[in-house]
Amino acid sequence: MNIFLWMILFTVSFAAFFPMTIIKVFNINKKYYYFKYVTIILFIWTIHTWARLLVTNPYAQYYLGLNLYPIIFFVVGMFFIAVENYLNRHVSKIYFSILGIFTIIELVIVNTNALHQWMWILEPSNTLTYLDIIHADIGVFYYIHVFICYSLLLYVLVHLLTNLYRNAKKDRDIFPFLFMVGGIVVGITLNLIHIFVYTFTLDPTYIVFVILILMFYFVVYIRDLKLILTINRNEFILDNLREMYLIVNQRNEVIDASQEFIDYFNLDLNKTILFEDLLKEIENKAIIYKDIKDLKTKFDSTRRYLHMQMKFINIPLYKYPGKFYMFYDESEHRKYINDMNYIKSHDLMTGLYNRNHFEEIKAKIDESAQSYVLILFDLDGLKLCNDILGHEFGDNLLIEFAKGLKIVSEKYNFMPIRMGGDEFLLIAMNLNIKMLESSLKDIIDILSNEVNEIKISFSYGYAQRDSHSESLERVVSRADNNMYLMKEKNIMNRVDLKKHLQEVAKKEITKK
Numbered sequence: 001m002n003i004f005l006w007m008i009l010f011t012v013s014f015a016a017f018f019p020m021t022i023i024k025v026f027n028i029n030k031k032y033y034y035f036k037y038v039t040i041i042l043f044i045w046t047i048h049t050w051a052r053l054l055v056t057n058p059y060a061q062y063y064l065g066l067n068l069y070p071i072i073f074f075v076v077g078m079f080f081i082a083v084e085n086y087l088n089r090h091v092s093k094i095y096f097s098i099l100g101i102f103t104i105i106e107l108v109i110v111n112t113n114a115l116h117q118w119m120w121i122l123e124p125s126n127t128l129t130y131l132d133i134i135h136a137d138i139g140v141f142y143y144i145h146v147f148i149c150y151s152l153l154l155y156v157l158v159h160l161l162t163n164l165y166r167n168a169k170k171d172r173d174i175f176p177f178l179f180m181v182g183g184i185v186v187g188i189t190l191n192l193i194h195i196f197v198y199t200f201t202l203d204p205t206y207i208v209f210v211i212l213i214l215m216f217y218f219v220v221y222i223r224d225l226k227l228i229l230t231i232n233r234n235e236f237i238l239d240n241l242r243e244m245y246l247i248v249n250q251r252n253e254v255i256d257a258s259q260e261f262i263d264y265f266n267l268d269l270n271k272t273i274l275f276e277d278l279l280k281e282i283e284n285k286a287i288i289y290k291d292i293k294d295l296k297t298k299f300d301s302t303r304r305y306l307h308m309q310m311k312f313i314n315i316p317l318y319k320y321p322g323k324f325y326m327f328y329d330e331s332e333h334r335k336y337i338n339d340m341n342y343i344k345s346h347d348l349m350t351g352l353y354n355r356n357h358f359e360e361i362k363a364k365i366d367e368s369a370q371s372y373v374l375i376l377f378d379l380d381g382l383k384l385c386n387d388i389l390g391h392e393f394g395d396n397l398l399i400e401f402a403k404g405l406k407i408v409s410e411k412y413n414f415m416p417i418r419m420g421g422d423e424f425l426l427i428a429m430n431l432n433i434k435m436l437e438s439s440l441k442d443i444i445d446i447l448s449n450e451v452n453e454i455k456i457s458f459s460y461g462y463a464q465r466d467s468h469s470e471s472l473e474r475v476v477s478r479a480d481n482n483m484y485l486m487k488e489k490n491i492m493n494r495v496d497l498k499k500h501l502q503e504v505a506k507k508e509i510t511k512k
Contacts, residue, residue: 005202009049016046016210019217029255030270034082034091035217041075042210049206058128065133066110066119069145072205074103076149079213083156087163088272102148109141119145134203157184160216170251183215244306244327247313248275252323261327264304275323288327299338305331347418349395350402358417358425362472365427373431373464374472375414376479377401377447379422380457380490398422401456404447411446412439425476433464459487 019039026036048071052064077099085091113119118141122133161181168177187208244264247256252275257267265282267273273281279288286304289295295305306327313322345357365372379401386394405416405424415427428436449456461482463475 008207009053009202012207012210013046013050015214016042019214031086031088032082034078034085037078038075038082038213041071041078042213045071045075045206045209049203052130058126059124061130061133062122062124062128063111066113067107068203069110069119069142070103070106072209073106073145073149074099075209076152077103080152080156083160087159106145113139118142167251180215183212187212244329246275246278246325246327248323248325250322252276254278275325295334299334301335304329305334347402350399350418352402352405352424353415353417355417355419358419365472370429371432371465372475373428373433373436373462374475374479375426375428375436375443375460375462376419376476376483377405377424377426377458377460378483378487380459380487382422397456400449401447401458404449404456408443408446412443433462436462436464457490459483459490461486 020043023036023039026032026039045068048064048068052061052068055061055064077095081091081095081099084095109116110119114123116139117123118139120133120142121137121139122128161177161184164177164180168174190204191208193204244258244261246254246258246261249255254267254269254273254275257269261267262269265278265285267278282288284303286306287295287300288306288308290308307330309326309328311324311326313324345353345360347354379397382394382397385397401424402416402418405426408414409416409426412428415429417425417427419425447456447458461479461484463478463482465475
């Protein structure tokens, strides 16, 4: 054999050996798992090829040549199983049984060929050479072997090319499909020439199979994003990231995720799921946002707030890159901001909006063309309650009155505000005086509660915005004047209230 053929053999052997150096990467995804065994058998085939060329004993040459066929059948059968698994087709145990049984049958037939010559029409002898063996006439079982292997291979290649073609349309990238088709056409042509036309010194079946498998690894597997990250030694970084992440391929299919993401959202990576569909599925557990401006809804304590950022991942010879999504959990941060905003705009004792919130919305209400009515309230005799029954009782009085305002606001769609002390305000947008007066009795009834035998007494006044140019402050002032007119009328009740409070205070002392 000349130096050129030795160089070809050495190059192909190295190509077959290389996947063995990264054999662990076949475990990163279940759909690639059986390619590990294809790689191991190819390596065994490589050793066998070298042995045939280096061993000089005629008998060893004879049986080494015959035992090539079970190896070829086994690698084709395992390739069939590996591709079926890759295409998410159920791989039944019966496939493994048939593969094992037929491999044993071939082993028995080739190792007893001297008796029946079903594989080669050739007997072993001391004068046999390598060239005699590769030019030997073939027996009937050889045709059975070729038919089964080519049928399996054809079945696998048709399904594989169909899958690659579909992916090519999805990816809008025809290169992987054409690349694989070209390799298959060249490989099958050379192999048919070797079997039926001209016998090459080097077995093209081995060379073609190695090349086709490597082409397949490159097109389907070595360009897998997860593998790229693994080979580039980024798996340690990914495994130790505090943030959750997703890896999405060029077809927007989710192919990998951090363990926390998988556990929290019950993600099954064995199923094909599009990134957009996944976001819809998890929206009941998380609020995903790219920018803080996207958060237009109120804070939801039942869901996690995940700030999403994306980086592109370049995939060799693909037009379109994959994507790496990072999810920063900002739930605590959002809760803190929400709490701060709540404190800023709410009265902590009553839970109503506070004067600060009123000042913030004044300009917006003044600019609007909406009509509205303001109702201003002032509790009667709160100071007397504080002096006679204590500030705790006075605070309870304020809290109970605020509860009534909340009920009114929910029922009539008002905005309740504690302006300060014992003064409260209801803002009724898109309402006029007549509409208010028709429901005023119901509002007063709701607010007239009792706290420890003390009926909540209050004065109120209301005013409607007369024109779009009238400011909110002006409307408040008119409502305030109306409220104080009522308060002056209620001043005569002050003596009776004081007397009643003193009686309640005596009862409380007696109870103690």
